[in-house]
Each structure stands twice: as C-alpha cells, then as structure tokens.
Amino acid sequence: MTITIGLPSKGRMKEDSSAVLARAGFPVSAVGNDRSYRGRVEGRDDIEIAFLSASEISREIANGTVDFGVTGEDLVREGLAEADARVEFCARLGFGHADVVVAVPEIWLDVDTMADLGDVAADFRARHGRRLTIATKYWRLTQQFFSGNHGIQLYRIVESLGATEGAPASGSADIIVDITSTGSTLVANHLKILADGVILKSEACLVRARKPEHEGDAVVAEIIERVRGVV
Amino acid sequence: MTALPAFSVDILALFEERGAPRVDVPVIQPADPFLDMAGEDLRRRIFLTESETGESLCLRPEFTIPVCLDHIATRAATPRRYSYLGEVFRQRREGANEFFQAGIEDLGETDTAAADARSIADAAALVARVLPGRAVAVTVGDQAVFEAVLAALGLPRGWQKRLARAFGSPGALEAALADLANPPRNAALPEPAAALVMAGDVEPLAAHIAAQMEAAGLSPHAGRSAEEIARRLIEKSDLRSVRLSDEALAALKAFLAIRVPLARAADALEAFARDGGLSLSAALGRFATRAERIADQGLATASLTYDAAFGRPLDYYTGLVFEIAPAGSALVLAGGGRYDRLLTLLGARERIPAVGFSLWLDRIESVTEAAA
Numbered sequence: 001m002t003i004t005i006g007l008p009s010k011g012r013m014k015e016d017s018s019a020v021l022a023r024a025g026f027p028v029s030a031v032g033n034d035r036s037y038r039g040r041v042e043g044r045d046d047i048e049i050a051f052l053s054a055s056e057i058s059r060e061i062a063n064g065t066v067d068f069g070v071t072g073e074d075l076v077r078e079g080l081a082e083a084d085a086r087v088e089f090c091a092r093l094g095f096g097h098a099d100v101v102v103a104v105p106e107i108w109l110d111v112d113t114m115a116d117l118g119d120v121a122a123d124f125r126a127r128h129g130r131r132l133t134i135a136t137k138y139w140r141l142t143q144q145f146f147s148g149n150h151g152i153q154l155y156r157i158v159e160s161l162g163a164t165e166g167a168p169a170s171g172s173a174d175i176i177v178d179i180t181s182t183g184s185t186l187v188a189n190h191l192k193i194l195a196d197g198v199i200l201k202s203e204a205c206l207v208r209a210r211k212p213e214h215e216g217d218a219v220v221a222e223i224i225e226r227v228r229g230v231v
Numbered sequence: 232m233t234a235l236p237a238f239s240v241d242i243l244a245l246f247e248e249r250g251a252p253r254v255d256v257p258v259i260q261p262a263d264p265f266l267d268m269a270g271e272d273l274r275r276r277i278f279l280t281e282s283e284t285g286e287s288l289c290l291r292p293e294f295t296i297p298v299c300l301d302h303i304a305t306r307a308a309t310p311r312r313y314s315y316l317g318e319v320f321r322q323r324r325e326g327a328n329e330f331f332q333a334g335i336e337d338l339g340e341t342d343t344a345a346a347d348a349r350s351i352a353d354a355a356a357l358v359a360r361v362l363p364g365r366a367v368a369v370t371v372g373d374q375a376v377f378e379a380v381l382a383a384l385g386l387p388r389g390w391q392k393r394l395a396r397a398f399g400s401p402g403a404l405e406a407a408l409a410d411l412a413n414p415p416r417n418a419a420l421p422e423p424a425a426a427l428v429m430a431g432d433v434e435p436l437a438a439h440i441a442a443q444m445e446a447a448g449l450s451p452h453a454g455r456s457a458e459e460i461a462r463r464l465i466e467k468s469d470l471r472s473v474r475l476s477d478e479a480l481a482a483l484k485a486f487l488a489i490r491v492p493l494a495r496a497a498d499a500l501e502a503f504a505r506d507g508g509l510s511l512s513a514a515l516g517r518f519a520t521r522a523e524r525i526a527d528q529g530l531a532t533a534s535l536t537y538d539a540a541f542g543r544p545l546d547y548y549t550g551l552v553f554e555i556a557p558a559g560s561a562l563v564l565a566g567g568g569r570y571d572r573l574l575t576l577l578g579a580r581e582r583i584p585a586v587g588f589s590l591w592l593d594r595i596e597s598v599t600e601a602a603a
Contacts, residue, residue, distance in 0.1 A: 081275075107443045108455065110464035112418045115410055119389060120455070120463070122396055122546065125576070127459065131267060143271055151396075151403030153270030154546065171453035190447035195418065 002048050003219045006060050006069035009037060009051035013204065016095040017070040020206075024226040046219050055079075061087055061209045068209070068223060074100050074179060074202035078138050088208045090224045091231050096204035098179040100141055102197035105168050105175070106190045113195050114150045117175075121154045124174075135160040135167035136177035138199075145177075145199045165189040233318065233329055236596050238361040242316055242333050245360050249353055251314035251335045256297035258318070262287040264296050264577060268547060276322050290320035290329075295570070295587055296577065298336045303579045309339020310346075316592075326593065333357070334567070336587035338574070344517065346586050347551045347569060348524035354565040354588040355530050358555055361595055362602075366558040369533045371493055371525075372541030374398055375550045376500065379514030380486050383504075384479045387470055394483075399542025399552070408483065411475040417467070428468045437461035482507045489539035496537035497522050521551065534558065547573040551586065557598060564598070565590045 008014045018028045028049050030036040039049030057071040058079040077083050104111050124132040132155045136142050146152040158173045165185050167173040180186055206227050214220045262279055278290040294315045316333035335353050340346035377398050381391040397403035427436040441457035491499045497519040504511040543552050552568035567588025574583040
C-alpha cells in the first residue's frame with residue numbers, strides 16, 4: 001500500500017511542513033518542477049506527497065483520499081463534524097499557531113466574559129429589534145462554543161469571507177469569531193478578546209484519516225513515530 | 232420515508248371532535264424566523280437552501296412557528312385553535328430526517344389556566360387514542376414559578392434574567408449558579424471610565440463612551456448604544472462585591488429538587504415558600520388554579536408529576552411546559568408548553584397568549600410496532 005501525505009501547496013506552511021518531514025527522515029521533493037502538485041520522498045516508493053491548498057487538506061483527509069495531512073487544527077475542527085471520530089491528531093507540529101477567539105469592541109467596557117456576552121445577547125432583540133450578530137467563517141466552532149459550552153442561543157451568524165475584524169466597525173456584525181496569532185490586528189481594529197473567549201488554541205498538526213487498513217500498517221506507524229520524535 | 236402512519240385518521244378524527252380545525256402550511260419556509268426564535272444551533276439541524284434572490288429557505292422543521300406566522304398574516308380573530316398533521320424535516324443523529332408530527336396550537340385564549348389544562352388533556356387524549364390502554368406519565372414544569380422564586384429571593388434583576396435563561400438546562404443553570412456564587416474578577420477599567428463608573432452617573436459615562444466609539448469608528452446607531460453600555464457597566468460595578476448567598480443557593484437547590492405528584496404540588500410549593508419565608512402567592516395562585524383545571528379534565532390513564540426543574544431554555548416559553556411518555560419510559564411522545572412571547576416576537580401587533588403541543592408520530596409508531 002502506498003501512503004499519501006497531503007501537504008500545504010504554498011507559503012510558510014509548505015516550507016515548515018517540509019522541514020518537519022525532512023527532520024523526521026522524509027525529505028520531500030517535488031516531482032517535475034517546483035510548482036508541481038505532486039511530490040515524493042527520496043528513497044521511499046511507498047510514500048506519496050500531494051500538495052493541496054490548506055482548506056482542501058481537511059476535506060481530503062475526511063474523504064480518505066489522503067492518509068495523512070499537515071494542516072491547522074482549526075480547519076479540521078471547523079470542516080468536519082465529529083472530527084475526533086474521523087481523524088486522529090497524531091502530532092502537534094509547533095508552527096502555524098493561531099487562536100480562534102471571540103472578540104468584541106473594546107468599548108464594550110461592561111463585557112469581559114462569555115457570561116456578560118450571554119446577558120447582552122439575551123437583551124439584544126428587545127433593545128434593537130434583531131439578534132446579536134457574529135461575523136465569522138468558523139460556523140461550526142462558533143455554534144459549538146456558544147450553544148454547547150456556554151448555553152448562548154440567541155445570536156445570528158453573519159458569514160464573513162475575509163477581513164472579519166472589520167465587521168463591527170463597518171456595522172455588518174456586532175462581534176467576531178476569528179483567528180489571531182499576535183492579537184495586533186484585533187487591537188488595531190479596537191477589538192478585545194473575552195477573558196474566557198479562546199475557543200481553540202490551534203497549530204499545524206499531523207492528522208491521520210481513521211481508515212481500517214491503517215491498522216497494523218508498518219509505514220503508517222513509522223510516519224507517526226518519526227514525526228513525533230522530532231517535534 | 233415515510234408513509235402517513237395508519238393511526239393518522241384517528242388523530243384527524245380527534246381534532247374534529249375537539250373542535251380544532253386543521254391548517255396546512257407550506258413545506259418550504261423562510262429560514263429566518265426559525266433561526267431567530269430557536270437560535271443558531273438550529274442551523275445545523277435544519278435543511279437550508281437559498282432562493283434565486285438569495286433568501287434563506289428551509290424545509291419546515293416544526294409547525295408552531297409557521298402556524299403562528301400564518302395566523303398573524305391572515306389577521307385571524309382570537310381565540311382560535313389550529314391543528315396540524317404533516318411531515319417535518321430535521322437532521323438527526325438517530326432516526327429519520329423526515330418524520331410526522333401532529334399537534335394543536337391554541338392562540339389567544341385569555342383564561343390561561345383552562346387553556347393549559349385543555350392542551351394537556353388534548354395531548355393525553357391523542358396519545359390514548361393511538362395507544363389505547365397504555366399508561367402514560369405526564370411531567371409538568373413551570374417557568375413562571377421559577378422566575379417568581381428568583382424574584383422572591385431578592386436577586387438582582389440581571390441575575391434573575393441570567394438564571395431564568397438557563398432554566399431547563401441543568402448544566403447551564405449549574406454553571407450560572409457557580410458563577411454568581413463565585414464571580415470572576417472583572418478586568419480593570421481604564422481611566423477616566425473607572426472614575427466615571429465610581430461616580431455612578433450614566434450620562435457623563437455614556438458621553439465618554441460615545442466619544443470613544445466615534446474615535447474607534449464604531450457607528451453609534453448600528454448596535455449597542457453608549458448609554459446601554461454605560462448603564463450595564465454601572466449595574467455590574469454595583470454588583471462587583473455581591474455574591475450569591477449560601478442561603479439563596481440552598482433555597483434554589485431545594486426548589487429545583489421538588490418533584491411530586493401534580494395533585495400535591497401546590498401544597499409542596501406552599502411549604503417550600505413558608506420554609507424559606509418567600510412570598511410567592513401570585514405565582515402559586517396561578518399554579519394552583521391550573522392544577523385544579525387539569526384535575527377537572529380527569530385524565531384517567533395518566534399519572535401527572537410536577538418537576539420544578541423542568542423547563543425549556545428558549546426565551547419565548549413563559550409558563551407551563553409538559554411532556555408525555557409511556558409509563559416507565561424516557562421516550563417523549565408529546566411535548567408542549569405556553570409561549571406567550573412568541574407571537575409578538577414574530578411580529579403580532581398585540582400580545583397573544585398561546586399554548587400548544589406536538590406529538591412525535593414516529594416515536595408513537597415505534598411504540599405501537601413494539602407492542603405488535
């Protein structure tokens with residue numbers, strides 16, 4: 001059986017993933033030219049590399065078209081229902097750090113916690129004739145966190161495809177759920193993270209599709225063990 | 232799918248006998264009212280689509296909201312009872328994604344005790360008709376009694392609302408109580424806001440906040456206003472060193488543990504109020520009247536239990552909630568409740584009191600099949 005590993009196809013994530021694999025003894029090279037979307041591991045005919053866009057990787061793992069992938073935990077948990085039943089997070093790789101957070105306008109001086117936000121959301125409709133709106137591209141994580149962890153039901157999600165942090169200023173939403181690595185974008189947009197508003201501390205992970213044929217497969221075990229050994 | 236259950240004719244006959252004419256509502260509904268009323272959590276449980284013009288549409292996940300919208304749109308006179316029987320569509324982990332529900336919505340009856348009792352009696356009669364001779368357990372709860380207890384304990388308004396919101400969700404309620412018993416420390420306020428909060432005047436604080444909002448480029452009209460923030464900030468600051476007393480916590484726990492036959496519930500609540508020195512007479516009066524009306528209905532095969540902790544954490548439920556299950560089983564066959572706030576939330580001009588219930592026909596079918 002050939003084991004396929006899906007790696008990010010460009011940017012920092014591509015370099016960092018290749019570096020981790022190289023340290024683990026799997027030097028990755030592109031097949032053909034540098035821009036190729038197929039790669040291989042030198043000396044290993046039993047491993048294939050597929051270069052994919054970051055957002056595709058979690059989907060391809062879920063479909064089982066790749067056996068492993070390197071991608072952000074946030075993308076996997078957002079993209080897949082019941083992620084832990086379908087994939088295994090084998091190793092946290094130490095790069096691609098990003099927190100998924102709940103951020104509100106800094107000037108909401110009375111709102112420090114999710115409980116405060118729950119109070120505000122509950123009164124919102126009576127005061128403003130509409131529900132509190134949240135701009136995000138993380139629908140699933142937002143719903144789980146608000147409804148599941150904090151019992152907050154009364155809000156509406158506004159889909160945001162980019163520049164989420166600008167939504168409160170532009171009036172398209174009241175608050176946001178977004179990723180941040182340093183928090184500087186939030187500060188620049190006069191937003192603050194709630195004290196208990198960190199939904200997920202994400203980083204790049206080696207993720208395995210839970211496939212029955214992986215059971216007892218030596219290459220699968222080797223990849224996991226060697227990557228774990230270098231992070 | 233999904234043939235109409237054989238016993239549907241019996242249900243329709245009973246609607247007829249009880250004078251609740253059947254309405255039909257379209258399968259395809261605008262999605263917004265459901266998401267607005269039930270919250271975003273519903274989004275992953277309904278079948279959503281979009282019209283060519285971008286309007287969010289869904290397959291009806293239930294009947295209450297469409298029946299109420301229809302009532303508002305046709306400006307029908309009240310009081311009026313509507314019955315329905317049809318398919319609903321929800322994404323479920325277990326069970327089919329499309330299944331039948333039937334029920335009666337009672338809109339505008341001002342004798343709420345009688346309407347509540349009739350709703351329970353109608354639901355019990357339907358269950359008895361389709362599961363003849365089967366003993367059932369009816370569990371009754373009441374949001375209004377819980378709210379009266381919170382008020383009688385003298386809890387701050389904000390706390391009352393927070394706890395009332397969590398009613399019916401044991402986890403959320405426990406978390407809210409723990410939070411109030413041991414409040415998290417608030418972040419330190421920047422100056423001059425801190426000094427303005429200490430002074431306690433809304434107006435200058437609101438002016439300061441408004442100026443800050445303007446500087447941050449936040450539109451003062453789009454969302455929360457400066458005054459709203461200022462008021463809540465001062466309110467919160469007044470409570471910063473207040474915590475839920477052990478006495479109040481003990482009283483709430485004692486209340487939530489009450490679970491007695493409905494016939495004895497009014498006495499049990501009286502005893503609870505007396506022991507705690509709480510004034511609950513208005514809410515208990517309404518509770519007792521309703522319990523009598525329910526007793527008047529003479530529900531032969533049902534055992535009725537009052538469970539003080541039973542509620543639904545949705546903000547349009549206002550009083551009675553009830554569930555019917557086969558005796559000794561947790562399978563809920565019918566669920567209902569009073570939702571006096573729903574019609575105004577949906578756009579009705581005047582307040583319309585309402586109570587209703589829904590039968591899970593797929594679950595009833597599973598019981599009849601198991602019996603056969």
